[in-house]
Amino acid sequence: MARLLILGGTAEAAELAARLAGDARLETVTSLAGLTRLPNVGAGRVRRGGFGGPDGLAAFLSDEGYDALIDATHPFAAQIAAHAAEASQKAKVPRVKLLRPPFERTAEDNFVPVQDVQAAADSLPEGARVFLAAGRREVAPFAARSDLWCLIRMIEPPTAGERLPQGEVILGRPPTDPAEEELLLREHQIGWIVSKDSGGRAAAKIIAARRLGLPVVLVERPKPPAGPTVENVDAVVDWIETTLFGEP
């Protein structure tokens, strides 16, 4: 039986694990960083926590006898992606990167592309009212701008001492309905949205911004490591067939 390690933490990784669960030729393990309390893991075995860098991951792959590595981590998880590439070479275990395409660009979108979160904070005009939807760990450069008013959505409440920008925190997961997001943006008189170009199907916030004609400061993705990259779960399944079983 072939052993497959999926580096997960994304919806695609869960979908892939669920797809492969019925394949009797494969034993699949999903690896999670262990940051989220109730992650969606799809199916199959799960392990949690870092490997201790590329050497740790290479040793894990060799010691546990893995035959292939699927890096299905988030487009912005640049460190684990680089470690996966290095470890696969060291351990001589084939790897593929599953990288969903960036957000679609339509004529109605008003995207302001920037290199990183600091550039996003620098690009906002004086006194802007901002919906900060770039992720909880990315708020520091905005907290340093005392002229901004920021609406921040968090799944877990802020912890004591966590430095946040001036504004308001709302708790909850992002809605799937753009109308809900539109209402939120109107209610808080938001003029600017900051988001990562996480990609995939346009998120509700992106559609709501499009409908309201609001500019979205869009943080561009880090460049993925060299090597095979595919855009969806179907293509990973094809890659597994070809790589492990020699069939397209």
Ligand code: NAP
């Ligand atoms: P990162 O900065 O690229 O990685 C930091 C460290 O966390 C890695 O060096 C590795 O530790 C460990 N790690 C990350 N993903 C892991 C995994 N799947 N299994 C085991 N260890 C892992 O990653 P991140 O941006 O913190 O993201 C962490 C996880 O959250 C990823 O699995 C990612 O798919 C998911 N996620 C990230 C974002 C985002 O915007 N960055 C959004 C949604 C979901 P060692 O060096 O010790 O091995």
